[in-house]
Amino acid sequence: MIFVCPRPPERCGRIIRRKKLQMSAQNDRGTPRPTLTEVARVAGVSVGLASMCLTGAPGPAERTREHVREVARRLGYRPDKAASLLARSTIRRIGVVFSLRQALHAQIVEDLYRAALAQKYELLLSAATEDHPARTAAEHLLDSRCQAIILVSSRPQRDAISAAAEQVPVVLLGSSTDSSEVSSIQVNGYSGVCQAVRYLRSAGHTRIVFADAAEALGSTDRLIGYRSAMAEIGLGDLTRIVAGGETFQSGVQAASRLAREPNLPTAVIAHNDECAAGLIFGFKIRGVQVPDEVSVVGFDDSGFAWQSGLIMTTLHQDVTQIAALAVAEATRRIDSAEATTHPAQTRITPTLRIRDSSGPCPDLRLAAVSS
Template identity: 40%
Template structure:
């Protein structure tokens, strides 16, 4: 039933060193304490030129003593630019987490701040994006967007999408050349002697169409067109394990699988091993993304690496350039070259 049992523990008093009536200290308080004007205090706080080093010292000390923190809301309201970049992402996606970490790093370098807005079952993309707009973001980065966005807000502020090529939208796009990536996976497998290579795709997910096309192209290129086979999926671990069962039930196993994502590959891997299939002895598996857990020793997945750092950096850079150069430029597309990372889940065909 999980009913909460509340128990009371040590009472807390806690009184800020400053005798102030619990009110959060403002710049005015700092200025008063340092014996200067609000304007001077402001200059010191944001390291602007003007104040003498002696004054600087006094103001800094006053700020420290009061535990002063600038009120971002007030700053935002007054400043010409908010220096905020909004990021929409999915809470459950490990690759999004990798990207977010790198976005934090990239924005920090250039003095921008990040506002996160998660997409969840109960919170659609539109909701998530609305929240970003109302919080004064100057630009928005959409990670793994699935819905189609039109100019209704794109014309007002720069939007950069990570993860899918521009599909009729008017925004900048940063993504990996997924067709090429899937091709790399197939090439690798063919070079190991594989000919029965199946692809588990991502349906409508961002980048899935390109990966599928890349797979089919590569199969054709190697004269294996008639052996190409695409199983439906949706990038998740669950869809990987389902694909595995489809394969197991289907009589003869292929000798290799190119999965739509690492998660899907992991689902495949675990399900197959559990059924007693030797990976990579009987079947080789290639993932896509190179998420953190793909690198773990017990998974040790051969995969197509998307460079999260570059993707993040370029997305941030594109957004900022657009902010500084105005919105009039043409939409741009950055397509990164994927890289094959060979680990232990692939091997020569028997």
């Protein structure tokens, strides 16, 4: 038997093949009484979530709760006591969707564990991979009765966000969305790049290039910061954007291209630390000295800030603070049904950490030598 879920495909999107009609008991008229599994199926939610909605457990959004209750009423569902108790014994559990292979995500997840343990919450993880989109990852976490989802993303995941936000509180880390139901915590890329430009100018640099990662989330924000700050300090005409990418390898390639130019820029601001580490490495193996000939500034202060053989000047994101805020926001919304309608949008300003990959503009040094 094949049942088509009554929700529109973009909200549910799956056909449920029902192996066996499960009946817990006969109702008063002797016909099969619907089980919680039935209610969940018809409502297009997981069994865990249906149970949370019907028992009043914290977590689900009010409109999901209403929808499930309505379906239960319509089907004539009467809860069994044991099932309700099972549901109420739910462990306090937050789900995290993240990307494998990103140094910053790994750090964030580590700090999310720390913050969640302090609040006596368990974390469960589900990775977004090529075969396993963020939306599926979020569904698996909901099936495991997570009461909120924290989505650590570096790419927009609109469908995953809206599907999860219909069911439980969602906190986005590293990005934002126009949905009014979703909380978000992101770094202020605009402010970060402005700080980097002003610092480099104060060190005498004028030929300051921005190595962009066009497809990455947050790249527009950083690019606007670069343009604004360059204009503000009177260098609007020297603005130059090159393709930098998000990876070590793309940074090495960008350095290769720049190193071949007759008139090397004196400073490069990279989209992230991976790219900056690649730039530093790429310059070095082509005999361009960092920071004597060119300064390189990263973004994130992730593990990569130490992987170029130089300790990198970068925009430090306080990952511990971000993780603590994320868990606090998730638990606030789990604990207060009221608050689900008022998600918080937070922007954290990064701080510039000046280390070994940047220094005075070489033109200034030459001038000092020749005078």
